[in-house]
Amino acid sequence: MTEPALRPRLPRLTTARAPLTRAALVFAQDGSQRPIQLAAERALTLYVDNQELVTLMTLGQEPELLALGYLLNQALVQGAEEVESITVDWDVAAAAVRTVHGVSGLAERLARRTVTTGCGQGTVFGDWLQRVPPLPAAGTAPGSVEHSALVHLLEAMRAHPSVHREAGSVHGTALWRGGRMLVHVEDVGRHNAVDTVAGWMAMEHVDGADCWLYTTGRLTSEMVLKAAHLRVPVVVSRNGATAMGQELAERLELTLIGRASGQRYLCYSGAARLRPAAD
Amino acid sequence: MTEPALRPRLPRLTTARAPLTRAALVFAQDGSQRPIQLAAERALTLYVDNQELVTLMTLGQEPELLALGYLLNQALVQGAEEVESITVDWDVAAAAVRTVHGVSGLAERLARRTVTTGCGQGTVFGDWLQRVPPLPAAGTAPGSVEHSALVHLLEAMRAHPSVHREAGSVHGTALWRGGRMLVHVEDVGRHNAVDTVAGWMAMEHVDGADCWLYTTGRLTSEMVLKAAHLRVPVVVSRNGATAMGQELAERLELTLIGRASGQRYLCYSGAARLRPAAD
Numbered sequence A, B: 001m002t003e004p005a006l007r008p009r010l011p012r013l014t015t016a017r018a019p020l021t022r023a024a025l026v027f028a029q030d031g032s033q034r035p036i037q038l039a040a041e042r043a044l045t046l047y048v049d050n051q052e053l054v055t056l057m058t059l060g061q062e063p064e065l066l067a068l069g070y071l072l073n074q075a076l077v078q079g080a081e082e083v084e085s086i087t088v089d090w091d092v093a094a095a096a097v098r099t100v101h102g103v104s105g106l107a108e109r110l111a112r113r114t115v116t117t118g119c120g121q122g123t124v125f126g127d128w129l130q131r132v133p134p135l136p137a138a139g140t141a142p143g144s145v146e147h148s149a150l151v152h153l154l155e156a157m158r159a160h161p162s163v164h165r166e167a168g169s170v171h172g173t174a175l176w177r178g179g180r181m182l183v184h185v186e187d188v189g190r191h192n193a194v195d196t197v198a199g200w201m202a203m204e205h206v207d208g209a210d211c212w213l214y215t216t217g218r219l220t221s222e223m224v225l226k227a228a229h230l231r232v233p234v235v236v237s238r239n240g241a242t243a244m245g246q247e248l249a250e251r252l253e254l255t256l257i258g259r260a261s262g263q264r265y266l267c268y269s270g271a272a273r274l275r276p277a278a279d
Helices: A063-073 A106-111 A125-131 A147-159 A163-167 A190-204 A221-229 A243-251 B063-073 B106-111 B125-131 B147-159 B163-167 B190-204 B221-229 B243-251
Strands: A021-028 A033-039 A042-048 A051-058 A083-089 A094-099 A171-177 A180-187 A211-215 A234-237 A255-261 A264-269 B021-028 B033-039 B042-048 B051-058 B083-089 B094-099 B171-177 B180-187 B211-215 B234-237 B255-261 B264-269
Touching: A021 A163, A021 B243, A033 A163, A033 B243, A033 B264, A042 A063, A051 A063, A063 A083, A063 A094, A063 A190, A147 A171, A147 A211, A147 A234, A147 A255, A171 A190, A180 A190, A190 A211, A190 A221, A221 A234, A221 A243, A243 A255, A243 A264, A243 B021, A243 B033, B021 B163, B033 B163, B042 B063, B051 B063, B063 B083, B063 B094, B063 B190, B147 B171, B147 B211, B147 B234, B147 B255, B171 B190, B180 B190, B190 B211, B190 B221, B221 B234, B221 B243, B243 B255, B243 B264
Parallel strands: A042 A094, A211 A234, A234 A255, B042 B094, B211 B234, B234 B255
Antiparallel strands: A021 A033, A021 B264, A042 A051, A083 A094, A171 A180, A171 A211, A255 A264, A264 B021, B021 B033, B042 B051, B083 B094, B171 B180, B171 B211, B255 B264
């Protein structure tokens, strides 16, 4: 009798939820009052095995996945199976993470931090560069990113219901595979949104290798590093790239597509994966 | 014989400069190559009295003022006169800060951090809330923000030469007083831009009380707290506010104006200072 292959045990997560928008009355330039919706922004303090780690300012859409993705992207845990449980309680604005075996060297890791360009997420930048290996060379799968598929993604993201459409002031990130959106996360910090996607991927055992990552945020160094860390080879943004974002994407063999809207976009690196629009 | 009133001694600053943009060749959707400019993004590690504090990812426009403003906004120093010198060397990506009397409790302060919504800048959020007192009530200077002056500011900022116009992917912040722009800073991190303005204000002995702060970034909790910390009562953004941004602005008696473009804007708080457009 053979045992069925077991997937690694996953952490137990609460499903804490809180309103993502709030109604407000504002004044327009003519002095008239106008009702609008505002995006929520709330503090979430992460405790790991009872030790305070960091406070994130977040929209609060999927706080457990955010906490998990943050730990993964900071390499405080190497996989979801190292986490026993994540308990979020909005009444005390806290996410209590319990690990299976503890986090070694947590104090030392906390001592040195990089405050990155992006919205939130201090990371140890030098460590990241060493830790993230290049993706498979872009040339190995020529023409796998079709123009029509990119245009489809852009149109779908434009039409997708969102806090941004309702209230503005948030960034969105979505993971796509085979022309289908797998998950969509918004946050007041664009890096929180990517971390939440990372948490989702870990819980769903999704490998990034055949995925595309869409973001409304700029393609800075940290965004590129996070995508490469998730092994996602294609990143698409409505926004542009920084010089360092492009340099890192080239070094990591990542296909970086920016200023994407409607039928138009720019490819900053990894163009070998692109199949351009037919005439 | 009376001594002339002496201004506090100011720190000695280097004037390290580095290119803010870099040319790149990218591909458009039709496969054609296209030359563009990319905004620089570089690491700047702050050392305070030889102790490593933090690494900021920055455009690098005024790194000495960024370092000074960061220390001020993090309340690591209470005024520019506490800083002896700031030496930036881009070859080693470092800003060496020498203080006059040392920074007390630096290690403890480093132990607890908040990673905020914004682009960078971990701050001890709870401490900030306690530290930043409300501004003079908005009602004390009714109608001091004229519609025509706001429209003038928006038009001037739109026309102002900028890295953003050339290369995108940066946020801009400007300080205005009496219908005139005093300083304009851009950065890949919007909070870096505000911190650099803070450094400039300290070096120029500029009081925020009769100033307006313009930003292209979203009006999140941290942006509101930073403006209040600078005692600037009016903040104008092309972008919108989060719920917490509005709440804090109300509590701190700050006039928060967002989604500002052309002749239009919304006032999220402190509307008593506004003189609306005439019919």
